[in-house]
Amino acid sequence: MGVLPWVWWYGLRRHAAYPLGSATEALTNTVFGFMRAYVLIALWQVRPSLGGYDATDAVTFCFITQALIGPVQIFGGMDLAERIRNGDIAIDLHRPAGLQGWWLADDLGRAAGSLLLRAGPPLLAGALVFPFRAPAPENVAAFAVALLLAVTVSFALRYLVAMGMFWLRDDRGLNAVTLVMSLFFSGMILPLVVFPGTLGTVARTLPWAAMIQVPADVFLGRYDGVELVGALAFQAAWAALLLGTGALATRAARRKLVVHGG
Amino acid sequence: MIEAENVVKSFTVRSRSGLLRRTRTPLVAVDGVSFTVAKGEFVGYLGPNGAGKSTTIKMLTGILTASSGTLRVCGLDPSRRRTTLARRIGVVFGQRTTLWWDLPLRDSLTLVRRLYRVEAAAHRERFAELTALLELGPFLDTPVRQLSLGQRMRGDLAAALLHDPELLVLDEPTIGLDVVSKATVRDFLERINAERGTTILLTTHDLGDIERLCRRVLIIDHGRLAYDGALDELRRTVDADRLLVVELERPGPPITLDGIQAERVEGPRQWLRLPRSANAATVVAELTRVHQVRDISLREAGIEDVLAALYRGDRAYRRPGRPVAP
Numbered sequence: 250m251g252v253l254p255w256v257w258w259y260g261l262r263r264h265a266a267y268p269l270g271s272a273t274e275a276l277t278n279t280v281f282g283f284m285r286a287y288v289l290i291a292l293w294q295v296r297p298s299l300g301g302y303d304a305t306d307a308v309t310f311c312f313i314t315q316a317l318i319g320p321v322q323i324f325g326g327m328d329l330a331e332r333i334r335n336g337d338i339a340i341d342l343h344r345p346a347g348l349q350g351w352w353l354a355d356d357l358g359r360a361a362g363s364l365l366l367r368a369g370p371p372l373l374a375g376a377l378v379f380p381f382r383a384p385a386p387e388n389v390a391a392f393a394v395a396l397l398l399a400v401t402v403s404f405a406l407r408y409l410v411a412m413g414m415f416w417l418r419d420d421r422g423l424n425a426v427t428l429v430m431s432l433f434f435s436g437m438i439l440p441l442v443v444f445p446g447t448l449g450t451v452a453r454t455l456p457w458a459a460m461i462q463v464p465a466d467v468f469l470g471r472y473d474g475v476e477l478v479g480a481l482a483f484q485a486a487w488a489a490l491l492l493g494t495g496a497l498a499t500r501a502a503r504r505k506l507v508v509h510g511g
Numbered sequence: 512m513i514e515a516e517n518v519v520k521s522f523t524v525r526s527r528s529g530l531l532r533r534t535r536t537p538l539v540a541v542d543g544v545s546f547t548v549a550k551g552e553f554v555g556y557l558g559p560n561g562a563g564k565s566t567t568i569k570m571l572t573g574i575l576t577a578s579s580g581t582l583r584v585c586g587l588d589p590s591r592r593r594t595t596l597a598r599r600i601g602v603v604f605g606q607r608t609t610l611w612w613d614l615p616l617r618d619s620l621t622l623v624r625r626l627y628r629v630e631a632a633a634h635r636e637r638f639a640e641l642t643a644l645l646e647l648g649p650f651l652d653t654p655v656r657q658l659s660l661g662q663r664m665r666g667d668l669a670a671a672l673l674h675d676p677e678l679l680v681l682d683e684p685t686i687g688l689d690v691v692s693k694a695t696v697r698d699f700l701e702r703i704n705a706e707r708g709t710t711i712l713l714t715t716h717d718l719g720d721i722e723r724l725c726r727r728v729l730i731i732d733h734g735r736l737a738y739d740g741a742l743d744e745l746r747r748t749v750d751a752d753r754l755l756v757v758e759l760e761r762p763g764p765p766i767t768l769d770g771i772q773a774e775r776v777e778g779p780r781q782w783l784r785l786p787r788s789a790n791a792a793t794v795v796a797e798l799t800r801v802h803q804v805r806d807i808s809l810r811e812a813g814i815e816d817v818l819a820a821l822y823r824g825d826r827a828y829r830r831p832g833r834p835v836a837p
Contacts, residue, residue: 252625266613342574345597
């Protein structure tokens, strides 16, 4: 362990180093939150209790997910991909520390910084302007765990995309595909509860659900007791599976390695 | 400290040759290189761009695995014992940085202590020593992105040496630095080699670095070792021609003198290449007798010419100081 808490701390500070940029992003997330909220309100006026949500659930869902955009980095991307492209990865590979663990610590730090700087404004604005369902105190701890797992799943997916650089040499195609998948299947575009039939079932079992839909439902208090444990276990299982795949990908990359450039 | 025996590294380069067809071309970056570096040596590792220098360094640090041959660094197989080895060597990639871009330099140096598990007291002492030697004091609290290239390089050197490695591998540490920064870096390297006995392997295109620092040079070309020996030896063994630059009173036809002919004419200036056998004094005397000469200068072949000839593959220059296995 040793060095990783420090990497986490540096990751936090590194990503919190530009507060003005973060403030701009928070503002953007808030403004888009209002647009999404009005669309959802219109939808719930036509179809009240769609997917088991009422209008307040839908609006709260909208703002909690807007607040999660930064921490969960729903739009994808990681500095690691660029480092593989330009050869800086040589520095990472030389360090006497595991590659995935190092970047996980850095990314959890990034998420914490983002949570501090970007999550507040959309949540606050949503709560002040719209009917809002604040979480019960006992759900706050569960939400914290769900959020940690959501960030881990997000990291693991983005790490795998970055690892793809070793084979593909360019991550634009992979990024475009995963961006669409993550926006649609996480619940960012519409809550997954409104997806009907098989599509809904599939969407709710894919890893992207663990990034947005599950933590939002935990926030809304839609899970009790065993269900809550099940929801967190669902996230944890995806996190474990994806991190395991990431470890295999790292080993494979090391084996085939050509450090690009220089 | 380093033992390389018949080390080969080959890559497969894939290129698109049709809509779906790809051609695989094997590329041998390092082709059977053998050398040893003893403890406390300061060795220059030279070669033209693409000769296989960086590939060798990546194999020495365990980032790349050799395709064949045996390699031992600090007695360890680098690719198998990469993590253990990383704690015993320091590496600086001149064109890359290990420092945290957005954070003060001090933080990057503190992290080194955690990464290499250095005792607090030992770290404090070494930190103070390196800060003084590299004159880091004035910018320790400046974010790395605001440092000049020279400052950043000094920071990177400190980061590579804080865990007191036995071997320091430097990949172009003076690239892009101004003369003052270069001098600081060279003084520093000379000092840690002399005083701490740190073994140093230095890759550079800067011949000033080599002339100033390295008693021994390895030259790699097309993946093969072209020379391994003392720098002075290299200069001596080379059939270096001398160049006589003559400035005449007025422009004239190319000078011909005892079989020596001007190889370049620019107005009143002419360049004559003197073979080793020629006596410069006789040539100059003859020149001034026959022509109206305003000025004359004689230039010895520098290490630069020697290397240029070696890199060009000039047969006459392939005279290794020590026998090098083909």
